[in-house]
Amino acid sequence: xxxxxxxxxxxxxxxxxxxxxxxxxxxxxxxxxxxxxxxxxxxxxxxxxxxxxxxxxxxxxxxxxxxxxxxxxxxxxxxxxxxxxxxxxxxxxxxxxxxxxxxxxxxxxxxxxxxxxxxxxxxxxxxxxxxxxxxxxxxxxxxxxxxxxxxxxxxxxxxxxxxxxxxxxxxxxxxxxxxxxxxxxxxxxxxxxxxxxxxxxxxxxxxxxxxxxxxxxxxxxxxxxxxxxxxxxxxxxxxxxxxxxxxxxxxxxxxxxxxxxxxxxxxxxxxxxxxxxxxxxxxxxxxxxxxxxxxxxxxxxxxxxxxxxxxxxxxxxxxxxxxxxxxxxxxxxxxxxxxxxxxxxxxxxxxx
Amino acid sequence: xxxxxxxxxxxxxxxxxxxxxxxxxxxxxxxxxxxxxxxxxxxxxxxxxxxxxxxxxxxxxxxxxxxxxxxxxxxxxxxxxxxxxxxxxxxxxxxxxxxxxxxxxxxxxxxxxxxxxxxxxxxxxxxxxxxxxxxxxxxxxxxxxxxxxxxxxxxxxxxxxxxxxxxxxxxxxxxxxxxxxxxxxxxxxxxxxxxxxxxxxxxxxxxxxxxxxxxxxxxxxxxxxxxxxxxxxxxxxxxxxxxxxxxxxxxxxxxxxxxxxxxxxxxxxxxxxxxxxxxxxxxxxxxxxxxxxxxxxxxxxxxxxxxxxxxxxxxxxxxxxxxxxxx
Amino acid sequence: xxxxxxxxxxxxxxxxxxxxxxxxxxxxxxxxxxxxxxxxxxxxxxxxxxxxxxxxxxxxxxxxxxxxxxxxxxxxxxxxxxxxxxxxxxxxxxxxxxxxxxxxxxxxxxxxxxxxxxxxxxxxxxxxxxxxxxxxxxxxxxxxxxxxxxxxxxxxxxxxxxxxxxxxxxxxxxxxxxxxxxxxxxxxxxxxxxxxxxxxxxxxxxxxxxxxxxxxxxxxxxxxxxxxxxxxxxxxxxxxxxxxxxxxxxxxxxxxxxxxxxxxxxxxxxxxxxxxxxxxxxxxxxxxxxxxxxxx
Numbered sequence: 001x002x003x004x005x006x007x008x009x010x011x012x013x014x015x016x017x018x019x020x021x022x023x024x025x026x027x028x029x030x031x032x033x034x035x036x037x038x039x040x041x042x043x044x045x046x047x048x049x050x051x052x053x054x055x056x057x058x059x060x061x062x063x064x065x066x067x068x069x070x071x072x073x074x075x076x077x078x079x080x081x082x083x084x085x086x087x088x089x090x091x092x093x094x095x096x097x098x099x100x101x102x103x104x105x106x107x108x109x110x111x112x113x114x115x116x117x118x119x120x121x122x123x124x125x126x127x128x129x130x131x132x133x134x135x136x137x138x139x140x141x142x143x144x145x146x147x148x149x150x151x152x153x154x155x156x157x158x159x160x161x162x163x164x165x166x167x168x169x170x171x172x173x174x175x176x177x178x179x180x181x182x183x184x185x186x187x188x189x190x191x192x193x194x195x196x197x198x199x200x201x202x203x204x205x206x207x208x209x210x211x212x213x214x215x216x217x218x219x220x221x222x223x224x225x226x227x228x229x230x231x232x233x234x235x236x237x238x239x240x241x242x243x244x245x246x247x248x249x250x251x252x253x254x255x256x257x258x259x260x261x262x263x264x265x266x267x268x269x270x271x272x273x274x275x276x277x278x279x280x281x282x283x284x285x286x287x288x289x290x291x292x293x294x295x296x297x298x299x300x301x302x303x304x305x306x307x308x309x310x311x312x313x314x315x316x317x318x319x320x321x322x323x324x325x326x327x328x329x330x331x332x333x334x335x336x337x338x339x340x341x342x343x344x345x346x347x348x349x350x351x352x
Numbered sequence: 353x354x355x356x357x358x359x360x361x362x363x364x365x366x367x368x369x370x371x372x373x374x375x376x377x378x379x380x381x382x383x384x385x386x387x388x389x390x391x392x393x394x395x396x397x398x399x400x401x402x403x404x405x406x407x408x409x410x411x412x413x414x415x416x417x418x419x420x421x422x423x424x425x426x427x428x429x430x431x432x433x434x435x436x437x438x439x440x441x442x443x444x445x446x447x448x449x450x451x452x453x454x455x456x457x458x459x460x461x462x463x464x465x466x467x468x469x470x471x472x473x474x475x476x477x478x479x480x481x482x483x484x485x486x487x488x489x490x491x492x493x494x495x496x497x498x499x500x501x502x503x504x505x506x507x508x509x510x511x512x513x514x515x516x517x518x519x520x521x522x523x524x525x526x527x528x529x530x531x532x533x534x535x536x537x538x539x540x541x542x543x544x545x546x547x548x549x550x551x552x553x554x555x556x557x558x559x560x561x562x563x564x565x566x567x568x569x570x571x572x573x574x575x576x577x578x579x580x581x582x583x584x585x586x587x588x589x590x591x592x593x594x595x596x597x598x599x600x601x602x603x604x605x606x607x608x609x610x611x612x613x614x615x616x617x618x619x620x621x622x623x624x625x626x627x628x629x630x631x632x633x634x635x636x637x638x639x640x641x642x643x644x645x646x647x648x649x650x651x652x653x654x655x656x657x658x659x660x661x662x663x664x665x666x667x668x669x670x671x672x673x674x675x676x677x678x679x
Numbered sequence: 680x681x682x683x684x685x686x687x688x689x690x691x692x693x694x695x696x697x698x699x700x701x702x703x704x705x706x707x708x709x710x711x712x713x714x715x716x717x718x719x720x721x722x723x724x725x726x727x728x729x730x731x732x733x734x735x736x737x738x739x740x741x742x743x744x745x746x747x748x749x750x751x752x753x754x755x756x757x758x759x760x761x762x763x764x765x766x767x768x769x770x771x772x773x774x775x776x777x778x779x780x781x782x783x784x785x786x787x788x789x790x791x792x793x794x795x796x797x798x799x800x801x802x803x804x805x806x807x808x809x810x811x812x813x814x815x816x817x818x819x820x821x822x823x824x825x826x827x828x829x830x831x832x833x834x835x836x837x838x839x840x841x842x843x844x845x846x847x848x849x850x851x852x853x854x855x856x857x858x859x860x861x862x863x864x865x866x867x868x869x870x871x872x873x874x875x876x877x878x879x880x881x882x883x884x885x886x887x888x889x890x891x892x893x894x895x896x897x898x899x900x901x902x903x904x905x906x907x908x909x910x911x912x913x914x915x916x917x918x919x920x921x922x923x924x925x926x927x928x929x930x931x932x933x934x935x936x937x938x939x940x941x942x943x944x945x946x947x948x949x950x951x952x953x954x955x956x957x958x959x960x961x962x963x964x965x966x967x968x969x970x971x972x973x974x975x
Contacts, residue, residue, distance in 0.1 A: 048814075052814065052818050055817075059818060063834070168971065174959065174963065175955075175959065177905060178959040179955055180909075180914065180951075180955070181914065182913060184938070186951070234801060240886065244453065245448060245450050246457075248410070249519070250453065250456070250467075252408060252440055253441045253519065254437045254439070254442060254468075254471045262427065264459070267458050268456070270698075286825030288828075290914050291827055305829070307831050308830055343458055343505070344457055344503070
């Protein structure tokens with residue numbers, strides 16, 4: 001350590017640094033990527049994700065079959081005789097033992113075949129494919145709105161903690177966190193279709209292709225989420241401004257507090273925010289179901305409700321798999337992004 | 353003699369917190385000449401860091417600052433935030449204590465330097481880049497071009513401190529404040545950094561305000577030493593004069609507490625009994641009286657003023673250590 | 680010197696010193712108000728839901744004459760009006776509130792006990808036990824909980840008890856996660872390490888050291904989670920998967936309110952206000968306690 005001060009430049013350890021002297025990524029960079037802790041972390045997470053996904057599908061299967069009643073009954077209705085129900089069950093292969101049924105499903109699923117809906121007979125795959133875009137659009141729209149709202153507001157709060165803007169926004173956040181999605185959705189409905197009639201149509205055209213159709217449901221999702229994110233970000237920003245030395249260093253350079261907030265503190269907050277987004281995802285999906293129900297969107301949520309009602313196990317499994325897969329994927333992505341954003345993880349130690 | 357670079361007169365800093373007031377600095381006066389090295393010594397709570405922050409204009413608006421701080425003739429106290437931002441980094445710059453934490457971990461080292469450069473100097477990006485590399489070279493970081501693109505965690509503690517020095521000197525300030533700059537470093541690195549600072553001082557003609565609790569360090573590197581206690585200056589003298597000719601019992605006690613190699617083994621290290629005073633109440637007498645071995649009645653009644661009892665040697669004591677008592 | 684360094688330069692901006700002093704005193708008062716006022720409101724609400732019907736002849740929430748159907752707000756004898764079959768809305772609010780609180784309390788207690796136990800055991804034991812428990816919990820967390828809840832309630836039939844079971848499946852993993860994280864942190868604290876080294880029995884360490892130190896965090900987490908559980912439960916009732924008709928529930932009343940939205944707003948607004956108000960008070964108390972106790 002001390003030697004390098006008085007001697008010449010330290011020997012270049014091949015492949016040790018990721019950058020050439022003028023900053024370009026070198027050949028060493030590519031080699032290092034393969035050994036990169038980031039990719040290894042991602043790989044490991046992927047490995048863990050697989051049993052989790054399996055567990056989810058297995059759990060669904062078990063729960064569904066543990067509960068009284070079955071698809072045959074749902075299909076034929078309440079007036080069916082036991083004989084009719086039994087006949088239907090056999091037709092739907094429901095008489096076979098649980099594990100065999102699960103194995104059949106799993107085997108087919110691994111080969112890309114999600115089976116057929118017990119209720120409608122249609123193949124599950126296309127049903128999901130048709131409904132998926134609406135839900136995805138909704139979730140993405142909601143996340144974008146959330147971030148667009150939260151980040152600037154959090155910075156505004158952190159600028160003057162305890163100030164009037166801060167307290168107002170915090171009060172609003174408290175309200176946002178406490179409002180049930182059903183209440184919020186109906187409130188939005190009332191306000192926009194009641195008073196601002198033509199601005200945002202109340203019920204979707206059904207396809208959900210028009211972004212205006214998705215605005216109210218997206219807001220229903222976004223507002224409580226934004227309330228949560230604002231509080232989180234604000235706390236993180238304030239903590240950095242108050243207890244981290246690099247913010248003082250930045251101030252000592254002559255930068256304004258605003259610049260220190262946005263150029264230094266905010267960058268470091270993104271990492272934490274990413275983790276929070278991943279954690280909240282499963283809850284978001286739950287709220288999506290409610291939003292789709294209230295606003296009549298033809299998305300996965302409504303399909304899910306029906307599948308549950310009809311005890312339509314293959315369809316249910318398919319939807320659950322997609323949902324869980326989505327959550328797992330997003331968490332994986334945030335883990336990867338995490339390592340990209342935090343140079344400490346990306347580069348590791350290569351000090352003198 | 354040239355005009356002083358920094359003139360502090362009757363500086364007082366008060367903090368209000370939850371109804372109580374903390375008198376962090378209780379009326380201090382000192383000057384710093386261009387290119388001079390002044391050390392401010394004191395324990396925690398003596399007000400040395402608060403004074404430094406006041407000079408930098410880094411105190412929060414909750415701090416009540418009164419008195420005068422004149423930097424090159426311009427009054428700092430009472431300036432608006434905008435003007436203070438122009439002042440910080442350009443006129444005076446600071447090097448902090450914790451190199452581990454003083455750099456933004458997610459920002460490249462070079463970017464953190466160019467940020468400082470471009471704040472005050474009208475340089476283009478390539479020019480700022482060049483200047484940053486030059487600064488890295490100046491603080492003796494090897495392979496500066498490469499280091500420019502690295503992140504703080506890729507550098508050792510000593511190197512990080514050098515980067516912070518580079519940031520501080522980016523706009524060639526007339527005054528550099530080193531707040532416990534070497535406290536967190538190991539002894540070898542400490543010496544390296546101090547030598548670097550002195551060399552740079554000579555090269556650039558920068559004045560340095562060295563803040564520390566380490567009297568021995570001050571002795572080795574500073575021209576003048578100022579001792580603070582409980583928000584007041586209690587002694588100020590040239591380094592050699594201070595150590596050879598101690599006046600204030602507090603300073604003497606500090607000197608006695610320095611571990612020495614020529615003492616007998618198993619001898620008790622003399623420590624100062626008691627603890628620093630609570631700064632929310634201002635006592636009438638000398639602040640050190642409760643802990644002073646030589647305290648007399650008049651010490652508790654009236655606080656002694658800082659006076660130049662001998663040429664170039666100020667002290668604030670009713671019963672200073674005489675030549676006989678000097679160690 | 681690090682923390683003071685930072686806080687020295689960046690304080691709460693404020694120009695007028697006298698006002699600061701006044702404000703800091705009022706701030707102290709406010710902080711207690713933040714907890715006591717919502718707390719008091721909650722207590723009043725609890726009183727009216729549970730005790731009031733015992734002393735005052737509140738009309739039955741599921742019995743009424745069609746002659747009194749769809750009365751508006753402030754009708755004599757029916758302050759909140761009646762439903763379309765004549766049930767008194769005020770009674771439905773009170774009894775619905777009772778269900779809400781019962782379910783929330785049960786779910787959170789179960790979550791605290793079971794989840795807390797699982798989390799602490801996982802965190803303390805480490806190794807295989809922790810790995811397995813965590814994977815199982817991961818499954819529950821990745822699982823869109825609503826699906827599980829809906830499935831359970833739909834399959835078992837609607838009843839308050841089933842709703843409680845279903846919601847516990849959501850609450851237990853959440854508490855377990857927090858408990859585990861806390862246990863991991865406490866486990867390496869000097870005082871716990873000392874106990875472990877002195878061969879103190881594991882369960883004694885857990886009950887004597889870990890659990891007491893974990894309590895504030897778990898408690899505030901549960902309190903804040905109660906709001907979420909109430910919201911979830913109302914969602915279930917709204918969708919028709921929760922408390923079966925004709926038993927009253929706030930979510931169910933909101934669903935009914937939606938159907939008559941275009942004609943009258945009060946059937947929608949009244950239960951919505953109660954729902955919102957209850958959750959706000961819970962969140963305020965939880966937040967306030969968290970600040971008071973300095974929990975992360």
